[in-house]
Amino acid sequence: MKAIEFKSKIKNNRIDIPYKLQSILKGKDDATVRIIVLIDDVDCEDDHSFNQATQNQFLEGYSDSDSVYDDL
Incomplete structure (x- = not known):
């Protein structure tokens, strides 16, 4: 695939x-x-909203069993 970039x-x-x-x-x-x-x-x-949504989505994948790494 070829790319063409323009504003x-x-x-x-x-x-x-x-x-x-x-x-x-x-x-x-x-x-x-x-x-x-x-x-x-x-x-x-908008950047703040996007960053907050990204952080929330990332933390949804965090489970209690991952806490063993918090103290390292």
Whole structure:
């Protein structure tokens, strides 16, 4: 699988593909693609919520029998 990386803006719930990359994708109407959306970290509250949810999910896998390692 080949990777193409670009920055764009969301306009009307659409992500524009830069003009210089459109020719690479032309003719690939039925191609399978993988889309990864990364959003700049601007909202610390969202990061805190994500970190808290991650910590809670991790600790759900912790059992009482694991406590033997706490004193080491």
